[in-house]
Amino acid sequence: MPTSNLADLVDPNFPLYCYTLEKLTPVYDQANGKKTVAKLFMGEWVKLRLKKNEAPPSEGRAPVLYRGGQGYVDVSALSRRRTLEIFFIDVGVGDSILIQTPDDRRVLIDGGQTSDAYDFIRNKYRLDKPDHYVDFEAVIATHCDMDHAKGLIDILTDKRIAVKRVFHNGLFKRNDDGIGRVQNGRAFELLDAPGAKTRPPLAPLMKKFVEAVGAAKRNLPAVAKKMKKIERWRGRFEMPEEGFTFRRLDAAEKFLPPFDDTNRHLIIEVLWPRATLSGGEPSYKYYRDVGKTVNGNSIVLRVVHGRNRILLTGDLNAASMGDLVAICPGGVEAEVYKAAHHGSQDFTADFVRAVKANAAVISSGDDKNDQHGHPRAVLLGSITRHSRCEKPAVFCTELAACFQKLSAKERKSFQSNQLYERTIRGVVHLRSDRERLYLGTVHGIREAADPLANVNWKWDVWPDD
Missing domain, CATH: 3.60.15 (Metallo-beta-lactamase; Chain A)
Structure with a gap:
């Protein structure tokens, strides 16, 4: 199981990158606040927001960027080591696994x-x-x-x-x-x-x-x-x-x-x-x-x-x-x-x-x-x-995929009789750190500009421990 030690630089090509350790790691809007702006699935990357030559913090919260925003994450919830990630991609009829x-x-x-x-x-x-x-x-x-x-x-x-x-x-x-x-x-x-x-x-x-x-x-x-x-x-x-x-x-x-x-x-x-x-x-x-x-x-x-x-x-x-x-x-x-x-x-x-x-x-x-x-x-x-x-x-x-009914105006822009658009891809995510294994899907509101952004997602995660 990966441990939290941000001074342990594993990949010198990516000195600012870390990965979340917890099943769902909260991202806070302030260094000392309680309000969360996102929850990141185990193994998601974050990028430390540090000044030039500034050492990563050893305790408290670290300022980070994540896909979709920025905030603060407990140092104890971060690791330099990756997990295994498997994506069962939503391709409609068919299979595709990354x-x-x-x-x-x-x-x-x-x-x-x-x-x-x-x-x-x-x-x-x-x-x-x-x-x-x-x-x-x-x-x-x-x-x-x-x-x-x-x-x-x-x-x-x-x-x-x-x-x-x-x-x-x-x-x-x-x-x-x-x-x-x-x-x-x-x-x-x-x-x-x-x-x-x-x-x-x-x-x-x-x-x-x-x-x-x-x-x-x-x-x-x-x-x-x-x-x-x-x-x-x-x-x-x-x-x-x-x-x-x-x-x-x-x-x-x-x-x-x-x-x-x-x-x-x-x-x-x-x-x-x-x-x-x-x-x-x-x-x-x-x-x-x-x-x-x-x-x-x-x-x-x-x-x-x-x-x-x-x-x-x-x-x-x-x-x-x-x-x-x-x-x-x-x-x-x-x-x-x-x-x-x-x-x-x-x-x-x-x-x-x-x-x-x-x-x-x-x-x-x-x-x-x-x-x-x-x-x-x-x-x-x-x-x-x-x-x-x-x-x-x-x-x-x-x-896991979510669909939204199109308005009459939106339907007119399509050449077919399509009535619904897929608003959330039904990707099934798997993470493993050699000991723990989690599967999860998302629901909720997505960031329209980036379907992989970690903004306003709600997670359905197994096992529910």
């Missing part, structure tokens, strides 16, 4: 099918400002469905974003609606780096995705060169020894590079899919049809941070859940479980029992006529049934 590690590295898992994930990243890292860049150790498409992969295209092609590795499950939809050769209940032709010569040719979305990966590869050396010239990135940006990577990820590797069991900050385990050799060729189990096979072989990751484990399951389904459990001798238990397939009813009670989640996160949204109906009632009633705590919780991006 991981920011305690040593300031980033992983993106899926991108939804709209620009929502891209917009979130641009806003969070202020990529609209000159000389602002961001890098990702890995971008992962858990599988090739539109609501997971399409939103990655804008991210991969942005020249302010340095992507070092792109991983996928090896199954790419083709223009004949297949995924390659299927034989004896196995799916073959698992691809590492598909391209123009792939036969049958890739489906249009897959072709665009592969082209975007090519753009990311070409962009990496140029953006890396620019970032290394900027003071805030000095000593922080590292190119992989193997260079840019684009390939299939398999559970046989055990860990997501570079987050293996030697990493002292964070471990990310690869639990699924696992290919087997048939006649010397790798293949996956074929789950009845193309859709179930693509979903059932989604990349499944488990983030391990101290005693806290977060299980991320893509669009895993009932057919493949038993197979996953069977190849995991250490089990699939997790404190937090990102529900498979947006809260679909396509799950097994045995899998829920094996995970034993104390809290669950569901990424879902409405499409036209809500054709999928996610999250399903049976999933909501079952997902934390076998938790190990007295008061488990379920968070849902769709339920």
